[in-house]
Amino acid sequence: MSQPLHARLVPLARRGWLLLAGLATGALTAALELLFLLAAGLACALTAPFPRPRTTVRRAILDNAHRLARMETRRLHHFFGDPGASTYTGRRVLAYLATRLWVGAAGGLIVSLLAMGGGIAGILLAQLVDGRFNDGPSMFFVNVFLGLVLLFIDLQGMAGLATVEKRLARDLLGPSGTEELERRVGELAASRAAVMSAVNDERRRIERDLHDGVQQRLVALGMLLGRARRGGDPDRTAELLRQAHEETAEVLRDLREVSWRVFPTALDDGGLRPALEAVVERSVIPVRLDCRVDGRLDIELETVAYFVVSEAVTNASKHSGAAAIEVEVSRHGDRLGVTVTDAGEGGADPGGGGLSGLARRVAAVDGDFHVESPPGGPTIVRAELPCA
Incomplete structure (x- = not known):
C-alpha cells in the first residue's frame, strides 16, 4: 500500500x-x-x-x-x-x-x-x-x-x-590511511587475544564440567555396580541396578551437555533455528523464541549467535529468578541481531565469567555486545553480528 x-x-x-x-x-x-x-x-x-x-x-x-x-x-x-x-x-x-x-x-x-x-x-x-x-x-x-x-x-x-x-x-x-590501518591492526590483535582467552575459558569450563559432573557420576555408577555385584539379596541387587540405570541416563545427559558446549551438531544438521529450538527445549524456564532468519549464514556467525543465546538463557535460568525468557533473533540487512530478555531480579555482572566470555566471542567476529541489567530487572543481553 x-x-x-x-x-x-x-x-x-x-x-x-x-x-x-x-x-x-x-x-x-x-x-x-x-x-x-x-x-x-x-x-x-x-x-x-x-x-x-x-x-x-x-x-x-x-x-x-x-x-x-x-x-x-x-x-x-x-x-x-x-x-x-x-x-x-x-x-x-x-x-x-x-x-x-x-x-x-x-x-x-x-x-x-x-x-x-x-x-x-x-x-x-x-x-x-x-x-x-x-x-x-x-x-x-x-x-x-x-x-x-x-x-x-x-x-x-x-x-x-x-x-x-x-x-x-x-x-x-578523519584518520589517514596509515592511522586507519594501525587502528585495524590493533583491533585484530585485541580480537585475537580475546579469542584465545575465550577458548581457554571454555576449556576450563569443559574440564570442570567433566570433573565435577561426568567423572563424579561415573564413580557413583561404578560403586553402584560394585555393590550390586557383591550383593546376595536379589531385591537389593535389582534396586541397585535400577539406580545404576538412572545414573547412566544422567551421565549421558551430562555428556550431551558438554558436547553441545564444544559444538552443537544441530548447526551442521539444520542451521541456527533448530539449534536454538534445542536450547529452548533444554531450558528449565519457559522460553519464547522468535527467530526471523531465512536461509543459512556463515557457520562461524551461527555458532556465535547460538552461544550468545545458550549462555544468556543458562544464566537467566540459574540466577535471574525470572518466570519466562524471550529470545529474538532477526537479520536486518548485513547485521544479525540477537536479544535475550528476562524480567528477573537484574543486577547481572557484564564482567562475570559467562558474559565476559560472550563479549569476547562477539568481538572475535567484529560484533557489538551489550548487557543492560539494572537492579530489579529486566536483564537484556544484545549482540549485533555482521553478516557481510
Missing part, C-alpha cells in the same frame, strides 16, 4: 530545510573562520622573531582551531548526518578550516540565490494578484519555468555541497 502524498513530502521538506539551514550556518561559520585565520596569520607574523611568544601563540591557535573544527563536526552531524570524522590534533585542523572557506562561501552564494529567487517569485505573485502583471500570460509562464529551473539547480547545489562538506571533514579530520 503506497504512502499518502503528504507522508512522502514531509520528509523531503524536512531534509530540504536541514540542508538550507546547514549551508546558511556554514556560511556564517566560514566567515568566523576567515576572521580567525587572518588573526592567526597576523599573530604568527608579529611573534615570528620571538621564540617564547611564538610558541605560546601557535599553541593558542591550534587550541582554538580544534574548537572551531569540533563546532563544524557538530554542525555537520546536526544538519547533514554523521560526517564520519573526529577532530585530530596537529595542523590538519588548520588545513581543514582553510579549505572549507570556499565551501562555506559557495553555500552562502546558493542560499543568497535561493533567497533572491524567493523574493522575485513573491513580487511576481503579488503583481499577478493585484493585476499589475502586464507582460502577458506567455511571459508569466516563461518566468515560472525559469524560476523552477533555477530552483532545481539550487536544490541540486545544496545536496552536492552537503556531500562535499562531509567528504572534506572525513578526509581532513
